[in-house]
Amino acid sequence: MNNKDVIKILDKLISCKSVTPYDDQCQEYIANFLKDLGFKIEFKKYDDVTNLIARYGTEKPVLAYVGHTDVVPTGDINKWETDPFKLTDKNSKLYGRGTSDMKGGIACMMHAIQEHLSDNKNFIGSIIVILTSDEEGPAINGIKKLVESGDLTPYEIDMCIVGEPSCKKTIGDTIKNGRRGSLSGRLRIQGIQGHIAYPQNAMNPIHAFSPVLNRLISQKYDEGNQYFPPTSFQISNINSGVGTTNIIPGELSMDFNFRYSTETTKNELQNKVEDIMKESGLDYNVTWSHSGDPFLTERKDLLDACVKSVKEELGMTAEISTDGGTSDGRFMAKICNQVIEFGLINKSIHKINEHTTEADLDAVTKVYKSMLNRLLPRQ
Ligand SMILES: [Zn+2]
Structure with missing residues (x-):
């Protein structure tokens, strides 16, 4: 394998100033690259978001590679040691916005596919590359819309690698x-404002809520399982009081979030909180916002191929994990029951001086190539 090919691809991708949601022709370059390999290209535009669906083959199994071409803003450009939109080799590192998250991963996959098709175009199954320019932004008109609109349904995707x-x-x-599910709530407790010297004429929501708060925190929501840690309840903000020292506040508000496992559901968590609140007898209301159900891929073909490829190509035993924030995998999981994430190192992502290395790009490309060989063997 020629590593320089991956770097050449990445160089081009980094030069596109695709700060979310603008794609700056990044997908056009990828589409042309895949078209030359025999892929059928389709663009789906929703508002200012560009989405690319590229397909090779029509047979089962269908393996999808999902990613995003948009990047987060650079931050203070003067703090960058290099031009963030020019792939720069410095002290054995490759700098640029998106090198790790996730243009680097896309470049590895493009080259792996190119190699897979190079000496024998006949393999079992088909490959679909799905890219959006709305992952780092609100993530509404990207993979979420592609899934919910039914645009991806006809492809009957069996397995999905999120890079x-x-x-x-x-x-x-x-x-x-x-990934764990994420459920947020805003709780408001109504008290009665009054003079601090006349508590008999007021109802202090801080005092009344304290024991209830304790219950919410000490409650065991579940024990987790083999793949998920126990569901966690965390408070992010709690506010009460008007700022002066002689007033009993009339209201308290609190923001909280659940990161939850597959052992519980959004409704169960909501009911649990509502039960505790009702029992307290307090005058309250909660508004909920749900940003994703948990999903889990058991060890079947896809995960097995990734574990074995990592072992064989890199000599590593991968930890199989569900931690971290949400990704587009949560949407793909609604139409595909095998979804995994595998790609570069996440240490410098979203930071000033984001970077990767030639060796890391080489390693990820090897794993992707080996996975293609296992899952879509050449005839
Ligand atoms: Zn990303």
Whole structure:
């Protein structure tokens, strides 16, 4: 394999100033590259978001590679040691916005596919590359819309690799096979405002809520399971009081979030909180916002191929994990029951001086190539 090919691809991708949601012709370059390999190209535009669906073959099984071409803003450009939109080799590192998250991963996959098709175009199954320019932004008109509109349904995707940077320190140390769900709530407690010297004429919501708060925190929501840690309840903001020292506040508000496992559901968590609140007898209301159900991929073909490829190509035993924030995998999981995330190292992502290395790109490309060989063997 020629590593320089991956770098050449990445160089081009980094030069596109695709700060979310603008794609700056990044997908057009990828589409032309895949078209030359025999892929059928389709663009789906929703508002200012560009989405690319490229397909090779029509047979089962269908393996999808999912990613995003948009990047987060650079931050203070003067703090960058290099031009963030020019791939720069410095002290054995490759700098540029998106090198790790996730243009680097896309470049690895493009080259792996090119190699897979190079000497024999006949393999079992088909490959679909799905890219959006709305992952780092609100993530409404990207993979979410493609899934919910039914645009991806006819493709009957069997397996999906999300090429996000999943590794912590060394390529191959982590494969993600699911994510926790995320549920947020805003709670308001109504008290009665009054003079601090006349508590009999007031109802202090801080005092009244304290024991209830304790119950919410100490409650065991579940024990987790083999793949998920126990569901966690965390408070992010709690506010009460008007700022002066002689007033009993009339109201308290609190923001909280659940990161939850597959052992519980959004409705169960909501009911639990409502039960505790009702029992308290307090005058309250809660508004909920749900940003994703948990999903889990058991060890079947896809996860197995990734674990074995990491072992064989890199000599590593990957940790299979569901930690970290949400990704587009949560949407793909609604139409595909095998979804994993595997890609570069996530240490420098979203930071000033984001970077990767030639060796890391090489390692990820090897794993992707080996996975293609296992899942879509050449005839
Ligand atoms: Zn990303």
